[in-house]
Amino acid sequence: MSNHLSGPVEDVTGQSGYPAGHPPRMGFFTDTSVCIGCKACEVACKEWNLVPESGMDLLGSSYDNTGALGADTWRHVAFVEQVRPRESAPVDLGMPAVGRPGGQEAADADRDVTWLMASDVCKHCTHAACLDVCPTGSLFRTEFGTVVVQEDICNGCGYCVPACPYGVIDIRAGDGRAWKCTLCYDRLRGGLEPACAKACPTDSIQFGPWDELRGRAQQRVDHLRASGVPRARLYGADPDDGVGGDGAFFLLLDEPEVYGLPPDPVVTTRDLPAMWRAAGVAAATAAAVMVAAFLGGRR
């Protein structure tokens, strides 16, 4: 088995020390083309996982008043309003105007509006930086190939927070520990599907074996592209990407950054050997400097 730090991995669960016969890797396929932005996933997640309320702030980000994933938000529905000029303007039949201000702006109204909605979640990366950098082993890979924080272990060192290339995991204020989506690890152990996937009214959030989901996702994106949605694309489904593919991947209708997702995330530990090499050279240099300082100029 290779590719311990980056690249495609055949059996990420096995690579993490689980014996043969472990369950298949489970994941999410979030098809944003059928997301209706109802936020049932956000609520169902909080209900199941007893996640605290995360603030009564009107953000003005369309209908998104959650903002981003975080310690108290494990599912986050993004709302993106987009305007494109309309091709043909409506015709004014020229009835006598009643005469009031504002008529001239109507021309600006000739636009087509799209409203993208997408439920974001922890990606459960094949190469999970949060897990890699966790010093306590609190973050670990489960028998389902998912990445989970063990709340009885985490000491709140916070290293996972800046390590995550997606900005998912965070420290919970007042609690001190790191929290994020567990892909409902407890439910999975009981044979249940995660709460968000179960609640999702339109099946935008699909849960299942990773391989199966990827096949389904490919079919869906092919279908959409063939039926006139050229902007449809998969995100996080490629094992050759910077994180070895995401356990939770997406069908998006625009560039990832529009939804607040990084366009080309890379697991930081991919470069860990280079880092240690650089550190080794630096340490050796420093040692040499010191030795030289003592042995060189005896003053």
Place this chain on the structure above:
Amino acid sequence: MGLGDWIGRWPVLRQVAGPDRLGRGAASRSRHSDQLAPRTTAADRVVKSVCPYCAVGCGQDVYVSGNRVTGIEGDDDSPISRGRLCPKGAASEQLVNSPTRLTRVRYRRPYGTEWEDLDLDTALDMIADRVIDTRRRTWQDTDARGRVLNRTMGIAHLGGATLDNEENYLMKKLYTALGAIQVENQARI
């Protein structure tokens, strides 16, 4: 947990001894993780219910431990909802367990400036008295043209549309017998 046990579970030893050399999976599992199970499996019973919000009528499974609702999820058996719930339906555990829910009768006397406590039995008795008194004072046998009315216009009702059919039935039955006709419902609003 004894020291030996602790050392035995020490992940560093498990890293060395087992296949998870990097300590990223099996070796790092905690006792809590090994024992994890969905809390609903500990429920005393699962009660079949229906979401109280909109009229789609999504099926709900209500998980109960003792006399407490511990969770509410969609009922996968339902041909209407197939186990799914919207945010409101998904929040219905919070609805029923809300700490701000009313639990005691509150009473405000005429011209009063504060809430007062009132025993439920007393409240019911006072309301019954007021119904009887108001009914007598406002009873109409006939109108000015001699047409029979047999009613009171002194008592009105407005009901929400999340009440049960059985409740609506008793209300309409009682009000009609009392001659109270201004009985209305959210269905009209």
Place this chain on the structure above:
Amino acid sequence: MVPEAKFGSYYGRPVLKPPTWKTPDVPVYMFLGGMAGAAASMGVLAELTGRPALARVGRFAAAGGAAGGTVFLIHDLGRPARFLNMLRTFKPTSPLSVGSWILAGFGTLTGAAAATEVTGWLTGAGRLARYGAAVLGPAMMTYTAVLFADTAVPAWHEAHRQLPFTFAGSALGSGAGVGLIATPPSQAGPARVMAVAGTAMELVAERRMETRLGLAGEPYQRGRAGRLMRAGRALTAAGALAAAVSGRSRAVSVAAGLGLLAGSLVTRWGVFEAGRQSATDPRYTVVPQRERHAAR
């Protein structure tokens, strides 16, 4: 300066989560760790080259720095009572795990060394402990650079080839600074060399961070981070210059030492702040990734 690039974002919100590490805890921990590492090695080298005063300073600075750094590290934890979980696993993929083991070893050794020195007991073991700590010293000086670099924070991660030199140089300077302050100038010669060499190393590495990282180098020059980095550079350079010219002057030596220590601390702070800045602005995440993506 990299030109402003047009890029898409979600209401301008950060893609990444900025580090939740606290100040002054983490910059001070990094500073103390580096200083302690340099001091430990410096002390043993001084001992071996017959500079007992400098050796003594090095031993106690190492012990004090390790202990202090550990305190700050624990204080920064969300659950300080679970500090020992740092030794629950040995994670080669986690610089903090590796660092914790280094720190544990280093702290134990320097602590033991200091204890034997104070009590006079088990002096042989104390010597072994000192030598061990001295070997770990260079690791203490640099592992924190990897700790920062091994994140998704653009200003840190992209600097992963330069940061260890910045930190090593900074640690040399701070170790030397302690020596300059607490040692008679007669024994502090090597510290002066360390100061000058370390500063040169640091300044070269920082220059490279600013020029070779593209957009990711920008935070080191902007805003609060930029001010801290410039202040750190000025203090360090002044300290090194003063060290170089201090000669037999105790007062100038002390001033030089203080400058080096302050410079080292402020530089760590600046690096920390630059990371925060780069994580908070989605531009630093999206634009380089978009360019990388387009290049494929």
Place this chain on the structure above:
Amino acid sequence: MAECHPVGFQWVMEAKQRGAVVIHVDPRFTRTSALADLHVPLRAGTDIAFLGGLINYVLQHGLDFRDYLLAYTNAPAIVSDEFGDTEDLAGLFSGFDPATASYHPRTWSYDGARAAAPIGHPEMGADDHDERAAEERLGATGEPLTDKPRMDPTLTDPRCVYQIVKRHFARYTPEMVEQVCGVPADTFRRVAEAVTSNSGPERTTAWVYSVGWTQHTVGVQYIRAASILQLLLGNIGRPGGGILALRGHASIQGSTDIPTLFNILPGYIPMRRAHRRQSLDEFVAADAGRTGFWGNMKAYAVSLLKAWWGEAAQPDNDFCFDYLPRIDGDHGTYRTVLDQIAGTVKGYFVVGENPAIGSANGTLQRLGLANLEWLVVRDLQMIETATFWRDAPEIETGQLRTEAIGTEVFVLPAAAHTEKPGTFTNTQRLLQWRHQAVEPTGDQRSDLWFYYHLGRRIRDKLAGSTDPRDRPVLDLTWDYPTEGGHDEPSAEAVLREINGVGPDGAALSSYTQLADDGSTACGCWIYCGCFADEVNQPARRRPRHEQSWVAPEWGWAWPDNRRILYNRASADPQGRPWSARKAYLRWDPDLRRWTGPDRPDIEATKPPDFQPEPGAQAQHALSGTDAFIMQTDGRGWLYVPTGLMDGPLPTHYEPPDSPVANPLYAQQANPTRQVYPHPDNRTHEVGSQVFPYVFTTYRLTEHHTAGGMSRFLPYLAELQPAFFCEVSPELAAERGLEHLGWATIVTARAAVEARVLVTPRMRPLRAGGRTVHQVGVPYHWGGNGLSVGDSGNDLLAATLDPNVHIQESKAATCDIIAGRRPRGADLRRLVGNYRVRAGLTGPAGMERPDGTDQARGT
């Protein structure tokens, strides 16, 4: 639908994935629009013009489903030559009486034959004609008429319904649609082509609506317009067709079936109206047609009386028919509020409802509450209706003063849905039983408990009374078994009473078993069968995987567990499916019965070629092709010869507050709409310069109506944490509104403040030759709970549809200005100044909003 019925929307998304085209017609770009193939924004309040355009498109292009039309609708029926259409009468139908602002509908009837209104519009038909005028809202339609109309199967007679409808809608051209609705003609044609090409034997189109169609002064006619379109296209009674009401509350359907509504009794039997003398037979004769299933109304009514008064109800006392109180006009909730303000209403029960927030014109609501002797509020949370006496907005403005409010307030904690058993009736007429999960705590009780024990106590206190007016109370069957520590009455016993019992005391299994001789008792005839075989049918939960897609063994649908109403029309007149693709019911000639996945909505053994005997009554008078079995003529009505207050055909009228003159007719607004004169309930003049913008109210996915079940819950409140309004960038620029800043929205009724969301989803329209800006106002908020704000419903006037008394709350006009609203008395001054500027200073209610209307006082 995605906004307010997300889980129902799964089926739309599934249909879309299978190739269905989804079109969303709505003033706002909502979450539904985002997922639709086409969003068609239109000016709020103009849907009849849009639907009329579609009807015209079908008729002009000959796209109707002719075989269906001839067999199942009244298209061929000949109408009286006295009928005069809006086309000829400047927007009025024949029979309009300006003095009462109501219609004499006599001239609308069929020629030489008359139909009776299906009951359910029961306010038609009072005792005698001369009393009618005084009865105000209760226009008489003359004698109930039951003969079948004369038919012209060629549809060429100029007086046949088909031709009348065609003429009526001829002016609803795509260009006129554009002018009225602001929908570009080419967009309209896209919709028309999609709807018509997706209808016929092989395909069906469904229309789905919610209160965006009903909360208008012409709400019933909105639905009528959709009905005409769907009947023309053959989309009723067929799988994938229909006009589907998405109702907003768990049992709002049940609340009309077993009504807490002033004008009907359970099962849509009308309430009694004031008469000098009227027997049960006269009551039935006056209200029910002889043919169709309503021909059995006496059996339904007698069974109800038996259920209520048991042994006391005997043939010799007309089954206690005289125990029923009488109505004599509009006693709807808004009338009641005016009566509260006038002081005639003394006591008020508000149960699971929050009118201070949820009803139109909150000021009127709160003034009414403040003028009661006593108020009982039963709810889960401390809602604004309970706390009005200390924190109503009118306290702040000085209009009300706590120390001066004499209302005695009882707030009683209610049990939640998990704390009591019972049935909800969902939007598909499906009854589903909820089992009790836990016991309520403290003083929390079910409403069943409250009303049972209140009734018991009242009966105890009245025991021994010799006053005849107390007899209805004392003779009431009120002996439900109780269980548990709280003496909770058995909901299942109540459901069984609703279902009804036969002479042997056993539960009935169908309403067809009901008798008019007192041998059966049934609390709601349409629910008869829900306890068939002594089984709680709504509690059935055979998993969906274990039964057909129709899922007949999940819950129980009224009537008779039928899942698609009028499903006889899913087969052709000979009883064969219209197509294999759309097969549902078929007549099996070998078995000699209707077969299919659903219960047939016709007698199961009535053959397609059945012809009634002359003089036959009730259902026996309907033929084997009479698919609309509740109608006296068995046909779906394109044209309504009787039963509506505001005309036999839908006509576009402008909302009472409108930015434009009615482009179609001289008649501006519905001439029969209900108005309630009050200084705080004024409407605006047409094209008001003072109130230049249109606003519409609505709900959000994250909240529930007046907020009692959502604003108090952290997980919901945080998702929409503040009252906001939505405006277009153009309007924001025009009024200097800043995104996330504050705006004050002003009408002649009130001024409220809201945070501003500037969004391209709101779009100015060109209509009536001008730019119309629309402001979106979600209405969930009040002062209590976690997510708080002003109440959008305060902005509305209470002006109602004359048929069903639902208020106009989807289209009105307003002004919007940047910044927060004034506080205290300054707020009243602001609204007062607007009234002065708008010229609304005369006697309240006497303003003539459109210059041509007869505004009615009350």
